[in-house]
Amino acid sequence: MPLDIEVPEGFRAGWVALLGPPNAGKSTLLNALVGQKVAIVTSKPQTTRTQVTGILSREMEQLVFFDTPGLHNRGGKMNRALLQSAWQALSGADVVVLVLDMAFAASRTAAFMDEVRDLAEPLLESDRPLLLALNKVDIVKPKDALLPIMEELADAFPGASLYPISALRTEGLPPLLDGMIEHLPESPPLFPPDQVSTAPMRFMASELLREKLFDATRQEVPYSLAVDIEEWFEDPDTGRISISAVVYVARQAHKRIVIGKDGRVLKEAATKTRHELMDMLGRKVHLEVWVKVKENWPENPAMLRQLGLG
Numbered sequence: 001m002p003l004d005i006e007v008p009e010g011f012r013a014g015w016v017a018l019l020g021p022p023n024a025g026k027s028t029l030l031n032a033l034v035g036q037k038v039a040i041v042t043s044k045p046q047t048t049r050t051q052v053t054g055i056l057s058r059e060m061e062q063l064v065f066f067d068t069p070g071l072h073n074r075g076g077k078m079n080r081a082l083l084q085s086a087w088q089a090l091s092g093a094d095v096v097v098l099v100l101d102m103a104f105a106a107s108r109t110a111a112f113m114d115e116v117r118d119l120a121e122p123l124l125e126s127d128r129p130l131l132l133a134l135n136k137v138d139i140v141k142p143k144d145a146l147l148p149i150m151e152e153l154a155d156a157f158p159g160a161s162l163y164p165i166s167a168l169r170t171e172g173l174p175p176l177l178d179g180m181i182e183h184l185p186e187s188p189p190l191f192p193p194d195q196v197s198t199a200p201m202r203f204m205a206s207e208l209l210r211e212k213l214f215d216a217t218r219q220e221v222p223y224s225l226a227v228d229i230e231e232w233f234e235d236p237d238t239g240r241i242s243i244s245a246v247v248y249v250a251r252q253a254h255k256r257i258v259i260g261k262d263g264r265v266l267k268e269a270a271t272k273t274r275h276e277l278m279d280m281l282g283r284k285v286h287l288e289v290w291v292k293v294k295e296n297w298p299e300n301p302a303m304l305r306q307l308g309l310g
């Protein structure tokens with residue numbers, strides 16, 4: 001629903017879906033476009049698990065971005081739920097931006113093109129305006145390695161515009177933004193101009209803690225982690241926020257890894273999360289974290305629903 005406020009003639013507002021393979025840099029791009037952190041980023045694939053929104057308000061435009069879980073073809077109940085959430089973003093979008101990892105494309109072109117061709121059909125069928133964000137060009141050497149790949153992409157996505165960018169270094173973003181804006185409908189803003197995300201702080205807190213633990217653990221452990229905020233209390237006198245979080249893991253052995261020797265892994269993750277939250281909220285934060293084993297939760301539909309993943 002557009003907001004009922006006065007705006008200049010010709011104001012545009014709409015929804016932009018950021019889609020792409022795992023680890024392509026979708027969340028990094030979202031944060032770069034919005035100008036602050038609204039989505040968590042790690043070096044591991046399959047970090048994002050839900051549709052995350054970020055809002056960019058400018059003088060004449062408002063862009064509402066959906067960041068989505070990476071598109072891939074691996075099984076499992078949780079993975080299926082993640083894929084569904086990514087493809088859902090397509091139906092509500094005015095423009096679709098397919099984010100691709102050019103460093104991967106340059107080093108393993110055949111594997112890259114196979115992955116990308118699988119995405120072409122549903123994207124072209126959706127009939128939405130499609131832009132290709134060719135990400136991570138900062139680490140492609142030599143630069144002319146990009147040219148043959150760009151030709152193959154232009155063949156695979158007839159009609160799509162190509163934008164070489166570096167989300168990490170915020171390079172090449174203005175032309176990409178202009179490309180998105182071209183396809184937005186004339187509309188008043190959809191959200192108040194000072195709002196950067198639709199996600200509540202509670203969700204942000206759980207995501208930040210998951211990001212720190214995702215980074216600190218290896219192999220299957222990060223994928224068996226989920227964070228639930230059980231309590232959020234704001235002291236009306238002091239303004240201090242007390243948060244109680246539960247980290248769910250799928251096995252007893254994972255619990256030991258997440259806690260770490262003398263509790264060090266968990267303590268460090270909680271401390272980093274607390275500091276980042278205090279910066280975001282401008283308040284004192286007290287954070288208490290528990291780790292619980294929920295056997296095989298990623299295959300448990302009730303648990304997936306409780307965590308907002310089903």
Ligand SMILES: Nc1nc2c(ncn2[C@@H]2O[C@H](COP(=O)(O)OP(=O)(O)OP(=O)(O)O)[C@@H](O)[C@H]2O)c(=O)[nH]1
Binds near residue numbers: 042
């Ligand atoms: N060199 C370089 N690295 C980048 C760039 N953009 C993202 N990265 C890195 O790529 C990794 C994955 O970034 P994310 O933003 O989490 O990727 P994603 O597409 O959201 O991944 P999923 O949520 O797992 O699907 C991180 O280590 C980022 O720092 C870029 O432009 N250049």
Ligand SMILES: [Mg+2]
Binds near residue numbers: 047067068
């Ligand atoms: Mg992501």
